[in-house]
Amino acid sequence: MLHTGDAPAYPMPRDAARCPFDPPAELAEIRDTDGIRRVQIWDGSRPWLVTRHADIRAVLSHPAISADIDNEGYPHQSAAIRARRSRAKTFFTADGVEEHDEPRRVLAREFTAKRMQSLREVIQGVTDRAIDEMLAGEKPADLVEKLALPVPTVMICDLLGAPDVDHARVQDLTKVFVAASSTPADTTAAAEELLDLIGGLLDEKAQAPGDDLLSRLATEQLVPGLRTREELSRMGLLLLTAGHETSANMIALGTAALLTNPDQLALIRDAEDPAVAAGAVEELLRYLTIVHSGLRRVAIEDLEVAGTTIRRGEGVILALGPGNRDAAAFADGEHAGPDSLDITRPARHHLAFGFGVHQCLGQQLARVELQVVFSTLFRRIPTLALAQPLTDVPFKTDMSIYGAHELLVTW
Amino acid sequence: MKIHIDEDRCVGGGQCVLAAPEVFDQRDDDGIVVLLQEQPADDLDHQVREAALLCPALAITLEETAP
Numbered sequence: 001m002l003h004t005g006d007a008p009a010y011p012m013p014r015d016a017a018r019c020p021f022d023p024p025a026e027l028a029e030i031r032d033t034d035g036i037r038r039v040q041i042w043d044g045s046r047p048w049l050v051t052r053h054a055d056i057r058a059v060l061s062h063p064a065i066s067a068d069i070d071n072e073g074y075p076h077q078s079a080a081i082r083a084r085r086s087r088a089k090t091f092f093t094a095d096g097v098e099e100h101d102e103p104r105r106v107l108a109r110e111f112t113a114k115r116m117q118s119l120r121e122v123i124q125g126v127t128d129r130a131i132d133e134m135l136a137g138e139k140p141a142d143l144v145e146k147l148a149l150p151v152p153t154v155m156i157c158d159l160l161g162a163p164d165v166d167h168a169r170v171q172d173l174t175k176v177f178v179a180a181s182s183t184p185a186d187t188t189a190a191a192e193e194l195l196d197l198i199g200g201l202l203d204e205k206a207q208a209p210g211d212d213l214l215s216r217l218a219t220e221q222l223v224p225g226l227r228t229r230e231e232l233s234r235m236g237l238l239l240l241t242a243g244h245e246t247s248a249n250m251i252a253l254g255t256a257a258l259l260t261n262p263d264q265l266a267l268i269r270d271a272e273d274p275a276v277a278a279g280a281v282e283e284l285l286r287y288l289t290i291v292h293s294g295l296r297r298v299a300i301e302d303l304e305v306a307g308t309t310i311r312r313g314e315g316v317i318l319a320l321g322p323g324n325r326d327a328a329a330f331a332d333g334e335h336a337g338p339d340s341l342d343i344t345r346p347a348r349h350h351l352a353f354g355f356g357v358h359q360c361l362g363q364q365l366a367r368v369e370l371q372v373v374f375s376t377l378f379r380r381i382p383t384l385a386l387a388q389p390l391t392d393v394p395f396k397t398d399m400s401i402y403g404a405h406e407l408l409v410t411w
Numbered sequence: 412m413k414i415h416i417d418e419d420r421c422v423g424g425g426q427c428v429l430a431a432p433e434v435f436d437q438r439d440d441d442g443i444v445v446l447l448q449e450q451p452a453d454d455l456d457h458q459v460r461e462a463a464l465l466c467p468a469l470a471i472t473l474e475e476t477a478p
């Protein structure tokens with residue numbers, strides 16, 4: 001580990017010799033000793049890293065903690081992500097009733113649990129078509145390109161009311177957002193292009209509304225002057241990007257994890273009860289914790305965490321990976337230990353979608369997408385197998401969201 | 412057990428609906444929680460407790476009532 005005084009450099013690289021699904025060992029070590037430690041990040045600042053399940057929940061719902069990127073001391077992930085988030089700031093990186101709760105509520109009705117469950121058949125159709133196309137094509141196939149990206153991209157574009165946008169272009173621009181190698185100029189340019197695209201759609205829909213999310217934003221918010229075109233475009237951008245890249249990574253990584261745990265895969269494949277797939281998805285979200293570079297916050301008042309005082313103005317990073325492997329929350333004596341995948345484990349209290357008022361807005365959509373994909377894929381292709389050793393899969397160690405750049409499969 | 416909800420805190424993620432669909436729903440116009448029953452039957456206890464535990468906004472509180 002690279003030490004800078006008493007503060008290790010963060011994020012730590014994943015250990016190439018270990019299982020590619022495991023978070024870096026140093027994180028478990030911090031969790032199982034002090035629980036909290038100062039780390040050093042890219043800009044030389046030394047925010048606190050919080051690693052235990054209970055502490056992460058407490059911090060994310062604490063009134064002394066802010067998600068506002070404009071507060072002094074906010075620990076950004078990189079210069080590029082800082083540039084993009086400043087250019088397209090939304091309720092995602094703001095606090096309070098006016099700046100967070102109200103704009104979030106404008107979107108929340110679009111993603112309610114029941115509404116998302118009612119999309120199950122649509123998602124099934126999209127999934128079946130993607131699998132048909134993969135089967136009709138060459139072997140081996142890249143599951144990321146054939147299944148993991150198309151399903152959530154089609155879904156979020158359809159919900160927004162933009163079925164005809166260039167999906168590949170949207171995926172490429174989003175990739176720029178999450179790549180650690182992107183420069184601030186790259187991410188700002190990508191944000192401009194997507195903001196333009198969404199702004200244009202809002203204008204069109206203000207004239208000729210349909211039955212979709214952007215039309216409702218246009219007619220109920222833009223036209224009556226409640227929110228500006230800029231603010232609404234930023235909200236659309238957030239949904240478009242958050243809405244496909246994350247689910248896609250879960251599909252690819254989840255498939256890889258199940259193919260390497262065939263006994264678990266068989267349980268999902270052979271289950272009649274939909275509750276099995278639902279439970280499996282919670283466990284996969286926990287076990288894989290794709291948001292692996294830590295949620296970022298800053299203290300706006302002093303607070304106490306794991307026996308340590310965090311001072312006002314100090315940055316705080318919530319390490320979801322070790323929190324989701326915390327024995328205090330997930331070892332119950334009946335199931336495999338938290339470092340193993342056990343789809344029968346009650347895992348709903350995982351932190352993969354965060355906690356507190358910023359907890360994922362699209363979680364019910366993601367759940368149904370993942371439930372449909374995992375309960376369909378192995379039934380339709382019982383012989384599905386990795387076409388390369390797991391250790392050769394190009395995992396996204398270089399991205400702020402974990403996944404696989406490519407997952408070659410055969411059948 | 413009696414359930415209290417704080418609509419102002421709710422962020423409409425629907426965790427409660429998933430945990431206890433007979434007890435919680437969400438409003439169509441803003442996704443905010445709707446309490447379907449204030450004092451559900453005992454057999455829903457487990458589900459209701461899970462909903463309160465999962466609620467990310469700490470908007471659900473439970474008041475134990477005499478058996």
Ligand code: HEM
Pocket residue numbers: 067091092093104156238239242243244246247250290291295296351352353354355357358359360361362363365366
């Ligand atoms: C498996 C897939 C997904 C994972 C693991 C995931 C994870 C997360 C996490 C950890 C947060 C909290 C960030 C923080 O507190 O700083 C979050 C927030 C958010 N997610 Fe997701 N997400 C997923 C899918 C989606 C989808 C499909 C959508 C859109 C339709 C979406 C939209 C959002 C939005 C809008 C927020 C910000 C909420 C707020 O600040 O109030 N996510 N997500």
Ligand code: SF4
Pocket residue numbers: 416420421422423424425426427428435437442443444465466467468469470471
């Ligand atoms: S779980 Fe809590 S925040 Fe989410 S909808 Fe229910 S009451 Fe609201």
